[in-house]
Amino acid sequence: MLMPKPDQSVLERRDLIVNALRAIVEGEGVIAQEEQMRAYETDALTAYRQMPMIVVLPQTTKQVSEILTYCHAEGIKVVPRGAGTSLSGGALPLADAVLLGLGKFNRILDVDFENRAVVAQPGVTNLGITHAVEQEGFYYAPDPSSQIACTIGGNIAENSGGVHCLKYGLTTNNVLGIEMVTIQGEVIRIGGKHLDSEGYDLLGLMTGSEGLLGVVTEVTVRILKKPSTARAVLVGLASSEAAGACVAQVIGAGIIPGGMEMMDNPAVNAAEDFVGAGYPRDAAALLIVELDGPKVEVDYLIGRVREIAEANGATSLRVSENEEERNAFWAGRKSAFPAVGRIAADYMCMDGTIPRKMLPEILRRMSEMSIKHGLRVANVFHAGDGNLHPLILFDANQPGQLEAAEAFGGDILKACVELGGVLTGEHGVGVEKRDLMGEMFTRVDLDQQQRVKCAFDPKGLLNPGKVFPQLHRCAELGRMRVHEGQLPFPDIPRF
């Protein structure tokens, strides 16, 4: 993975920079010792590692602003970091960059039930928000599997999703406002407890911008009342086609389940070995359909889902009768990653999205690829919204296997794009999918995105080397293309 070349003139000034940062953040908030920085050298995409130049852990927006003002003036790169659970290398350090950790921004600032909003600092964990409101029966809906660890700031940067996003939306649909600091050190507040933006939707733009546009220092999210009932249906099916048909027919019947997940046979067996959730080991595909809402509605919809499953030849079907059973149904799905981790030395988790109807086709293609690359694959899907998480099994100690796994992953994502989908559904581009961006976008598409980056960060100092396969100078991107020829459109009707 080619990263931007370290700037020698910055590296030479390292001691000066450490001192300047210590003048802003006192004591242990600046880390310059290699052994203490090691905890920051990678995120959850552990195949890539890089020691940062310096780590700084500010506690106030003012400090963030001073750090960024200084770095901007001095031409020093900055990599923001939350909990470091990114699966795409979004928080991967650079050798000549300051790693800006937001872990000390860990307070809930305001719980406002009247407006159904929580204001939190960005280092609060996703689950921390729910914990702050659950005594009143509320929760924060987007629920990435990493929710005990990942931060709300990281969620905004990645526009993270979870099992319940099918019905309740992704991070972007649940954020009301932010405070952010630009690389120039300016503090900007966008949105608040009201809805919709007053000008360009910069909140929507910031969400999912992977730390390239600004550092988020405060977050306002909306909270929801917990549904009074939730029940899950566990359906075993004889083929992925039958599972795909089931998913399509549930949606076609006008039902939007709280969650609709699918696992293929290898994933089912890995999960069963690991937690013994009672999954049918012989099922070619397993669906977990969760219905939530008022009890009458849930009971009624369970009946309709059951009919659809049976019409598609369900080989097994169980409905949860209590919370314990419902949690047991989920236990296997929720531990799918570690479960697969046990049956292989290493695994790589992919994250493409396809139109739902392409589920059987992508599975067929994946089994072909599995033979071609000589590696096994287990699949878990957010089936309701077509988001795939193929887990490629390999052994990094075997020469060539890491490369084969990467090639396999690349092939899967290219197939996703070919089938009308996208490279990443919720984990972000980061460094991992950076060089595949050309599969989905033309040079012109990417240039326009980079111009937006230039509007925020003209010197390209914030998290460079992520998302975009090629870096262009803003001056170059700003130049207008010369349009040749005489005044065009003689053929367009004019009045």
Next chain:
Amino acid sequence: MSSTIKPIDEAQVLDAVVWAIKAEAPLDIVSTGSKRDLGRPFQAEHTLDLSGLSGVNFYEPEELVLSAKPATPVSQIEGLLAAKKQMLAFEPMNLGPIFGQPADRGTIGGVFACNLSGPRRIKAGAARDHLLGFNAVSGRGDPFKSGGRVVKNVTGYDLSKLITGSFGTLAVMTELTFKVLPAPEKTYTVLVAGLDDATATAAMSRAMNSAHEVAGAAHLPADIAVASVVPYVNDAGCAITALRLEGFGPSVEQRCRELREELAGFGSLEELHSRNSAVFWHEVRDATYLAEPLNRVIWRLSVPPASGHAVVAMLSRDLDVHAFYDWSGGLIWLSLPPTRGADALAVRSAIAGFGGHATLVRAPANVRASVPVFQPQTGPMAALSGRVKDSFDPKRVLNPGRMRAGL
């Protein structure tokens, strides 16, 4: 000499924009013009008429996705969706009534360009939450695309959000792909009679904070309720607070019973069933109550839901205000007598302490030219918005000044 350019496909849109860049001739982008009176008036000698770019590219009900060209009438799309028991969940507003124009002239491009969402906004999100991807021509004369046709997508910046609500000032959309959702089988509306604005806010908050999945929460003070055509609302002789419940039949009935119990202490209760509910929520969506008299100015304010009533109370002290609330109190529609400044200072200082923004939706062109139509931005935020505009349209050829001077 002024002219109207009427392309029929993306290639011709591109030619037109490239010409405008070379000729340094700003374009006024329209299709049916149903929203032409919305926004700041600006000078553009040439009109880019997109009405030739109309039609549905694909509609896949089981995938919950529809793709159309910008000038496709919203009514056509809603017709297609209704035939498959689906809908645009954000309930695009119809500006016809308050602009004194025929209803249902809106196009899908206009809906997304203005990001106007109706009562279901509080549950289903805004227009911006439904646009999955688009193709467009930027003010640099570059055809580009962003997003795709799937909901789960974080590949690159989410320009669909940025383009929605940008009033044609960043790029000319030539194709839009958006999410659609199942339409409810049944809709009931619980009505509470006779609440003052503050108590109504508390009642709406109680309903919103319940697990009953309220999909619309509006309050009409007595002077507004009489303007409704719906029985029970117009003949109540007092203020009406309305809460919408929708979904599968048995669920709606059950939630309706439970919500009535929950709200019993607030006042006398009534309920509307599916047909009357539909009429009522269209009125709220389109703010028809404020349409007459046509010479009054109309503001649309978005504030924290619990503060809406305080904003109106503050304004009512000195001004002749007609107002009603949607979004559980967070959206205020209000009309004021015509004045040269549309009382913009009073309106904006009333919300200043609470947070939020105010848009001058209806006023004569000369008023909209002198008063900021959208909430003014200052300092770093204004500068950043300017740089974002530069990144798409450095020569200011696309609707320049429609949102604010210089943008």
